[in-house]
Amino acid sequence: MTAPTTSYPTTGYAAADAYLSEGYEKVVGMSSRFAAGVCGRLLVIQSELGVTGHFAEIGAFEGRFLIAMAHSLGAGEKALGMDIFEWPNPEVEDRFEANCARHGIGPERRTTWKVDSGKTTPAEVLAKVGGGPIRMFHIDGEHSRAALAKDLELATACIAPGGLIVLDDMLHPGYPTLMVAVQDYLERHPEMVVLSIIDRETIVAATKFVLCRAEWFKRYEDRMLEVFEPWIWPLGADFEPHWCLVLSLDTRLAAIV
Numbered sequence: 353m354t355a356p357t358t359s360y361p362t363t364g365y366a367a368a369d370a371y372l373s374e375g376y377e378k379v380v381g382m383s384s385r386f387a388a389g390v391c392g393r394l395l396v397i398q399s400e401l402g403v404t405g406h407f408a409e410i411g412a413f414e415g416r417f418l419i420a421m422a423h424s425l426g427a428g429e430k431a432l433g434m435d436i437f438e439w440p441n442p443e444v445e446d447r448f449e450a451n452c453a454r455h456g457i458g459p460e461r462r463t464t465w466k467v468d469s470g471k472t473t474p475a476e477v478l479a480k481v482g483g484g485p486i487r488m489f490h491i492d493g494e495h496s497r498a499a500l501a502k503d504l505e506l507a508t509a510c511i512a513p514g515g516l517i518v519l520d521d522m523l524h525p526g527y528p529t530l531m532v533a534v535q536d537y538l539e540r541h542p543e544m545v546v547l548s549i550i551d552r553e554t555i556v557a558a559t560k561f562v563l564c565r566a567e568w569f570k571r572y573e574d575r576m577l578e579v580f581e582p583w584i585w586p587l588g589a590d591f592e593p594h595w596c597l598v599l600s601l602d603t604r605l606a607a608i609v
């Protein structure tokens with residue numbers, strides 16, 4: 353059996369790729385570099401498909417993931433960082449601002465919002481980015497079923513028709529019930545499907561799910577099959593009856609003979 357790949361997806365945008373290779377690990381955070389590379393490239397695929405809008409994140413923390421996404425947006429598009437900014441201390445908001453500035457995301461390219469995501473509305477979110485829409489919404493806030501269910505409804509109401517919702521810490525051993533909230537959501541929203549699973553790098557840098565509207569699935573999947581070819585795990589994921597891509601740094605299959 354050959355070793356897993358150590359190469360990461362890139363975006364083709366010089367500033368985004370420089371941040372991913374040089375800056376990403378220097379910003380305290382939890383999302384994996386692999387997932388950031390995939391999501392940055394998904395923003396580029398969106399641009400190719402004519403999907404425009406802003407990036408929003410619930411749980412911006414110190415900015416690790418948001419900075420990578422902000423570097424992958426188009427002209428005039430902004431990154432909205434939402435967080436209660438109290439954990440592990442209130443100075444985390446200052447560190448978020450400082451990290452954005454240090455890594456090239458000036459105030460004109462970001463909006464910092466100290467907010468409890470469970471207490472806001474789609475209209476308030478869209479107003480924060482000048483009317484919206486959001487083309488990628490990363491949910492990485494409170495890890496309870498109830499909070500995730502609310503955050504999913506908020507994101508669904510804010511995304512563009514071709515928008516993507518990215519969910520962090522899926523299938524995480526520490527948060528096994530989050531998957532229940534996702535399955536309930538998929539049953540409530542048959543117009544939404546899982547586009548792809550982005551496998552974990554470590555227990556902390558956990559798995560993400562990417563969701564899209566069903567009518568956009570094929571357009572994204574066709575492009576992703578080309579772009580992410582080295583990272584596609586051959587068997588895919590079964591959402592009964594929907595199937596989606598699994599992207600991983602380790603695409604090996606079990607040896608059975």
Ligand SMILES: C[S@@+](CC[C@H](N)C(=O)[O-])C[C@H]1O[C@@H](n2cnc3c(N)ncnc32)[C@H](O)[C@@H]1O
Nearest residue numbers: 381382383411413417435436468469492493494
């Ligand atoms: C795991 S950290 C996010 C890590 C970050 N996305 C990254 O990739 O490095 C979770 C964040 O969610 C925030 N959070 C928790 N509950 C929240 C809520 N109800 N509304 C907004 N943010 C929340 C916490 O303050 C914390 O900063």
